[in-house]
Amino acid sequence: MKKIAVDIFSGAGGLSVGAKMAGIESLLAVEYCKHAASTYQKNHQKTKVLNKDIKSVNPLDYTEKNPFILFGGPPCQGFSIANTKTRNLDNPNNWMFKEYIRFVEDLEPEWFLFENVVGFKSFNNGEFAKEVETNLKNLGYTTSSGVLCASDFGVPQKRKRFFIIGNRFKKKFDFNSLKKESVVSVKDAISDLPSLKNGEQLLSGDYKPNITNSYLEIMRKKSDKPLQNIVSKNKEYIIERYKYIRQGKNWQDIPKKLLSNYSSTVNMHSGIYKRLDENQPTVTIANYRKSMLIHPTEDRGLSLREAARLQSFPDDFIFEGPLSYQQQQVGNAVPPLLAKVIFENILFLDNQ
Known part of the structure; x- marks a missing residue:
């Protein structure tokens, strides 16, 4: 029962x-x-x-x-x-x-x-x-x-x-x-998902071939395609900043001349402009769009599906509403x- x-x-x-x-x-x-x-x-x-x-x-x-x-x-x-x-x-x-x-x-x-x-x-x-x-x-x-x-x-x-x-x-x-379970890294979790560009909205894509592990088997169990591969579009000067940031590092990698629009960086949070380390679990996925979390190997923000993967939502789970609300739903979830x-x-x- x-x-x-x-x-x-x-x-x-x-x-x-x-x-x-x-x-x-x-x-x-x-x-x-x-x-x-x-x-x-x-x-x-x-x-x-x-x-x-x-x-x-x-x-x-x-x-x-x-x-x-x-x-x-x-x-x-x-x-x-x-x-x-x-x-x-x-x-x-x-x-x-x-x-x-x-x-x-x-x-x-x-x-x-x-x-x-x-x-x-x-x-x-x-x-x-x-x-x-x-x-x-x-x-x-x-x-x-x-x-x-x-x-x-x-x-x-x-x-x-x-x-x-x-x-x-x-x-x-x-x-x-x-x-306790074995540690799952960012690479373990998202490496089979499509490569994307800044602002791209690939509603239905294809998994990269020949990439599998036990975590991906759970995520893909009821799905044959990754859906909602949607990346918010950042302005070009934001993308330019991303290019300087190494994996696991944050805004402190950005040359000061590219941060001239900030009156001060003294109180900037360490999670701002954070590029994920592909060999570690990610930092907390909260309002990842506002925090500008960066893909480990591509100069762009995370897609909705990547963030959902890092939260362990399986690929057949579909989010509704405007994109900003979908992103918040991912970030708020257990x-x-x-x-x-x-x-x-x-x-x-x-x-x-």
């Missing part, structure tokens, strides 16, 4: 992709952004997707009590270490975790999984994370929390996420028991292969 899930703050559905890989089916999803909701629906056609403000949703109007698992991550802009402008107590997104707790209280799932950026753990001196976990314990759940790095679990990305996992029947999730590992371990524990 298939295990049933509810996915809230679902975004494009990275957690649900991982859940499905593990054998868990999401029957209900809630997502406020219409483009992300459209992406979710396209890729999970059997799921009822509510494109609504979660504060207006009574979950029992749409599904029954006691699903196997509830999962999701409230908006994280207010907790992100990278975004100092929104990292404060007045950001209304900081209080959306209460809606998550309400859904747990109303649905009484057997398991829950709460995820967020790693900054959530330390925000407000750790009080937010403690409050969430205390509230969930008060609902009768045995909880554990931890930070996981996606690159430890077969994802070609050094992306850290914070998780709280709980069970209603006193089963305790052990983060330290998760089996890597499906990381989610799969977690859900497989939850299923293992459930059977004990």
